[in-house]
Amino acid sequence: MGETTQGKPRRGHGVSTAYETLKGEILELTLAPGSPVDESELSKRFGMSRTPIREALIKLANDGLVVTLPNRATIVAPLDFLDLPNFYDAMTLMYRVTTRLAAQNRTDEEVQVIRKLQGDYADAVAAKNVSRMIEVNRFFHSQIAKAGKNRYYIDLFDRLLDEGRRLLRFYYSSFNDELPEVYLDEHEQMIDAIERCDVETADRIAKQHADQIVRQIQSYIVDDRRLNAELAI
Amino acid sequence: MGETTQGKPRRGHGVSTAYETLKGEILELTLAPGSPVDESELSKRFGMSRTPIREALIKLANDGLVVTLPNRATIVAPLDFLDLPNFYDAMTLMYRVTTRLAAQNRTDEEVQVIRKLQGDYADAVAAKNVSRMIEVNRFFHSQIAKAGKNRYYIDLFDRLLDEGRRLLRFYYSSFNDELPEVYLDEHEQMIDAIERCDVETADRIAKQHADQIVRQIQSYIVDDRRLNAELAI
DNA sequence: TGTATTTTTGTTGTCGACAAATAAAATATT
DNA sequence: AATATTTTATTTGTCGACAACAAAAATACA
Numbered sequence: 001m002g003e004t005t006q007g008k009p010r011r012g013h014g015v016s017t018a019y020e021t022l023k024g025e026i027l028e029l030t031l032a033p034g035s036p037v038d039e040s041e042l043s044k045r046f047g048m049s050r051t052p053i054r055e056a057l058i059k060l061a062n063d064g065l066v067v068t069l070p071n072r073a074t075i076v077a078p079l080d081f082l083d084l085p086n087f088y089d090a091m092t093l094m095y096r097v098t099t100r101l102a103a104q105n106r107t108d109e110e111v112q113v114i115r116k117l118q119g120d121y122a123d124a125v126a127a128k129n130v131s132r133m134i135e136v137n138r139f140f141h142s143q144i145a146k147a148g149k150n151r152y153y154i155d156l157f158d159r160l161l162d163e164g165r166r167l168l169r170f171y172y173s174s175f176n177d178e179l180p181e182v183y184l185d186e187h188e189q190m191i192d193a194i195e196r197c198d199v200e201t202a203d204r205i206a207k208q209h210a211d212q213i214v215r216q217i218q219s220y221i222v223d224d225r226r227l228n229a230e231l232a233i
Numbered sequence: 234m235g236e237t238t239q240g241k242p243r244r245g246h247g248v249s250t251a252y253e254t255l256k257g258e259i260l261e262l263t264l265a266p267g268s269p270v271d272e273s274e275l276s277k278r279f280g281m282s283r284t285p286i287r288e289a290l291i292k293l294a295n296d297g298l299v300v301t302l303p304n305r306a307t308i309v310a311p312l313d314f315l316d317l318p319n320f321y322d323a324m325t326l327m328y329r330v331t332t333r334l335a336a337q338n339r340t341d342e343e344v345q346v347i348r349k350l351q352g353d354y355a356d357a358v359a360a361k362n363v364s365r366m367i368e369v370n371r372f373f374h375s376q377i378a379k380a381g382k383n384r385y386y387i388d389l390f391d392r393l394l395d396e397g398r399r400l401l402r403f404y405y406s407s408f409n410d411e412l413p414e415v416y417l418d419e420h421e422q423m424i425d426a427i428e429r430c431d432v433e434t435a436d437r438i439a440k441q442h443a444d445q446i447v448r449q450i451q452s453y454i455v456d457d458r459r460l461n462a463e464l465a466i
Numbered sequence: 467t468g469t470a471t472t473t474t475t476g477t478t479g480t481c482g483a484c485a486a487a488t489a490a491a492a493t494a495t496t
Numbered sequence: 497a498a499t500a501t502t503t504t505a506t507t508t509g510t511c512g513a514c515a516a517c518a519a520a521a522a523t524a525c526a
């Protein structure tokens with residue numbers, strides 16, 4: 001495994017591998033918010049020319065995960081704490097809308113997939129694997145949105161979930177407090193409502209779930225002394 | 234003005250000019266939905282290498298305005314009539330949310346800008362300039378969203394407004410029926426509500442306005458015989 | 467004549483190199 | 497010594513060329 005060149009990926013797969021890998025690292029905070037992203041460096045690392053790297057970075061910029069400063073460096077998008085209220089607002093609305101639609105449009109197969117992801121989530125909680133928990137939680141809600149089948153909502157929600165994943169990762173990595181098993185129960189209720197096609201209940205649980213997450217993030221921020229340092233910049 | 238090379242644009246402006254120009258042509262239906270977009274052709278046309286053209290196309294793909302078929306052509310995104318219900322749903326929700334937020338967060342300066350755009354819109358209606366009308370209408374609502382100051386909603390709404398602009402252009406170009414002066418009045422009421430910070434009224438007018446547009450598009454579709462030909466493909 | 471196989475053509479994905487633009491370093495100036 | 501100016505260095509934006517892939521054309525075969 002000492003090889004830097006791991007067998008040429010098929011034509012056209014260059015951009016997507018760079019894109020997927022970088023996206024994963026940004027969401028995991030392996031790449032710190034605000035840190036510079038060097039094209040030539042990535043070019044060497046992925047063993048490909050700068051062209052596909054650039055195309056991957058453009059996609060990441062469209063996702064809001066990196067920011068491109070013209071003629072200067074590209075940096076990993078900073079976590080914008082001042083904009084959090086807008087994030088909460090959009091997140092809550094999308095939680096509600098996607099869960100509602102899922103209750104309306106879900107197929108039995110989709111409910112199965114959602115239940116499986118909930119199983120994975122429970123496993124991660126049991127294993128106290130925080131990183132995995134956050135990751136699976138994102139896919140769980142994304143899958144619910146998919147069952148709603150409105151691509152406009154799906155796209156925005158995925159973006160919000162990614163942003164939320166970074167945010168949670170940011171605090172979990174430093175706090176290491178008790179894991180929120182509360183979510184497990186809410187997820188169960190959510191799935192049940194979706195399966196019964198009970199739109200109003202689905203909506204209510206979704207709102208409750210969103211509020212819970214907002215409160216959790218807020219409580220982290222209040223306790224976090226680093227925030228002052230961040231804001232001072 | 235017979236020059237094909239119109240003086241080299243400054244470094245970094247290559248991508249944006251190609252992007253803006255193509256976006257405008259796609260929204261105006263100068264480039265027909267489904268028609269192929271050739272990189273070398275554009276390269277010659279804009280007097281630049283294929284690299285900036287490609288980067289512009291990637292951005293357009295992220296906007297959902299072109300579709301890239303791997304290793305084959307890029308085409309202008311087709312108008313997806315089967316997905317219209319989802320479009321209506323998202324459009325209506327975003328109309329409401331952005332107008333509500335505008336009523337909450339607007340500054341006096343922003344109201345002035347909105348009023349100015351409404352003036353432009355009225356001019357276009359008076360001049361019976363359909364193309365201009367559709368264009369200004371898009372900027373009018375986009376400006377309202379900006380006054381709401383939630384970037385997540387702004388981005389989705391802009392995308393929906395663009396999609397709507399193509400849709401309206403598609404029908405106006407063929408029907409040429411009476412211009413909807415009804416919208417003028419609704420716009421006025423909308424601005425007033427925003428200026429008074431009357432959130433609930435703003436919401437109500439927004440919903441009413443969205444429903445009006447949906448009805449209009451629907452009535453076009455019912456009357457349109459081309460639709461069968463389109464769907465038959 | 468109709469189908470399968472090969473050849474050709476055209477377009478995309480990738481590459482390495484150069485030039486413009488900016489930041490950092492070095493020098494000059496008061 | 498502190499500021500202003502020039503020089504250097506690094507990184508991006510763009511270019512032209514080549515190779516891989518898919519579709520179309522041409523050929524072979526039944």
